[in-house]
Amino acid sequence: MTPPASRTPEGGYIGAPIPRREDARLLTGRGTFVDDLEMPGVVHAAMVRSPHAHARVRRIDAQWARALPGVLAVVTASEVDDIQKPWPARMPSPVPGTTVRHGVRHTLPRDKIRHAGEVIAAVVAESRALAEDARDLVEVEYELLPVVATPAAALAPGAPLVYEELGDNVAAHIVQRVGNPERAFAAAPHTLRETFRVMRGGGHSMEGRGVVARYDEALDAFTVWDATQMPHAIRAMLAYLFELPEHRVRVIAPPDVGGGLGPKGSFYPEEALVCWLARHLRRPVKWIEDRLEHFVSAAQEREQIHTVEIAFTAEGTLLALRDVFTHDIGMYGALVSPVITACTVPGPYRIPNIHSEVWAAYTNLQPTGAVRGAGRPQGVLVMERMMDRMAETLGLDPAEVRARNLIPADAFPYPVGLWFRDGAPLTYDSGNYPELLRRALERADYTRARQEQVTLRARGVHRGIGVAICVEGVGLGPFEGAVLRLDARGRVVVTSGAPPQGQGYQTAFAQIAADAVGVRFEDIDVVTGDTGAIPYGIGSFASRVTANAGPAILQAGGTLREKILAVGGHMLEAAPADLEIVDGAVRVRGLPDRGVPLAQVARLGNGGVAFGMVMPGGLSVGLEASAYFTPSQAGYSASAHVCILDVDAETGEVTIVRYVIGHDCGNVINPLIVEGQILGGVAHGLSNALYEEAMYDEQGQSLASSFLDYPLPSAREMPRIEMFHLTTPSPINPLGVKGAGEAGTLPVTAAIAGAVEDALRPFGVRVNRMPLNPARISDLIHGR
């Protein structure tokens, strides 16, 4: 038997490192992922994808595919015309005066194909293998069009157009200004200018995307099981495309989703097609993305080229920042990531004058969205590289230069002067960056590490030390909700909209609910990700769920407790103020034998008097409470990373010697989960820093579409991470929490880039492009 969950010394569950209740089923092979669902009569879809990045479809001949035994349907754009509505624009820019231009997309391309991997038809058969056989028999005749495969090519005069109706390939032009940067640059004693490039990357959750749809003819309603980060948004899109009221589209993220990491936070053509096919065939239809499809069709992110300038004094005080960058939107995407990048660049530093300018460009590459970090790692890389360069220019220690520019601990709330992605001013809610840096350096034994570096360098060992600090906008609104009720078993059922992707909501939500209602952790059940269970929700991204759903659970839990005590008070003939909830029963405080089990309270409180009877004592019915929490703005977590590594100048291989993280995400609900989130984020960041690169040729063809060409780090490549927490509670929600889901990812590329450049200083190497795989390091050393 599992022992009762541990509590904090104060007696609560919030803050206790409770092992996750999700684990046992996952460890015994009894999880329920979308492809695990038992679905009688299910048939299987495969997608016909364009091999070309930019082309018109002259003709599709599906006769051979349709003739294959076991094939049930082959559909193209003309068959699914009723769901060929223009997709709504994904996101406005939060910045006033921004130019945003939306290329209109449809479920299947109407006029032309805009990326290699775009779906142009779907096949359904009795098995996935048969569906793939038939897919390969669909003959498509293409008229090839010239391709734009980079933002630079897309923004060049006379470039081929991704959307003809826009007249050029500019998706957005966003300018933000603080102070008077021109004057500051003109008057500054020192300036530096650099160009940095960050590559595209994918999410690569180990489970790909996947969807199963069932259509009920009698109700004219869909039930859709979808490995998604945002079931309510999927419902909205399906309801729009199928012209159904939302209550006839139920979208359920299965209890287990095998990682999200951003790409599952978009709507995709496959979701609409599978529903259409289920209705057409009157059979459940399943589509499970394979890894190749994830490489060529799931949303990616990160490709940016920054030209950045800083102005500073001889003492190393920042005076101004100018950052102009291009962002590759692909053929479709949201402005989430570039806006966040622009807001992440200033980081933990006081910068009185800022010019920030984004040019987001459409290209003939696959759609973009967010990938763990969502624009933030690029921003951190740019600023932290410049801090390193400033230190080098002035002959100062890079940690010291940072310390001289940090926003002091007494300056909160701190307005940066930009607009954040949530449409609110970029105002840091709380933090203590000097203490975070000081403790990180102390933990890494920084002074001694610098001394050792000198000794090692004399012996020919290329030791480098990198320091990176960042501020991370988290907990974005507009809301998340919670419904709590006491059910007939006397258990509290917590329902919230956002679906977990491995973050342990069933555990963390139960901790919050148990404290709010005042019941045992073991007496809580948690339901997530089901639009049939809670009417509204946003989803799992932007490190936002604990800061949104958490306070909603807290508030609804408090209300539910009052209702339970009101009913219990009636049953026990006692004032609610004299009652307590102990061991699954409402009791009169000080009289342990005068109690009534919660199940009995539920029976009366939920109207369990005989039919025709009136509720006694004027009690209202329904031991249920709901709350939607709407934060006034984002919260701001912070991290300081110190990386000590060696570079083998012969092979270009990097060996990480020590990696220390200081992290502040406000109050922590479950330290075990928070640390796990950060460790996973670091692995993603390290992968971006050293390995992953979604390369394309000039025809927009992926050159890295398997884990052989696109390596991810294994346990052998991952160093042991040392971590400590600093806690500056957030004032913007009653739990004082911020967010940690993406945190680990953010400063890693910057810390490793700084450390590699530091290690190779004898070669005069400049690290301006990621990732730092052995080939690139070798090129740097040899001046290629």
Add this chain to the structure above:
Amino acid sequence: MSDTRAITLTVNGEPRQAMVDVRTTLVDVLRDQLRLTGTHVGCEHGVCGACTVLVDGEPVRGCLMLAVQADGRGVETVESLAPDPAHLNPLQAEFVRHHGVQCGFCTAGILMSLTAALRDNPRPTEGEIRETLAGHLCRCTGYQGMVDAVLALAGR
């Protein structure tokens, strides 16, 4: 387009029969026909290791072995490690304690590789544990919780 064969496997100690297309992989038969869905398919090209099962005691990528190749052999999957979620084996229990699982999609394959490795060497060092885990990809955990779980089990 396909050719079908009858195969007999011993799966988690029990004899099982299946009619399979010759092109069908072992993991697809385990999941789709025998409904042992604890083993997952992550990349279908033998890199991620999510589909790892033991065949005659040795770790095998379930996506790279054809079902007909497993005819007459003994297969162990994650479902064999514990009778139910309330009775975890010691390795599984250490995974809970050290937060070695997040989304859990890759976990089954990892447990099977570790199970085989621990039979050969019950007291692995951290380096040996990482070497075993190097045949697997996990995007959630950064591996540290898994490594710590095995170190604890090994009494290190």
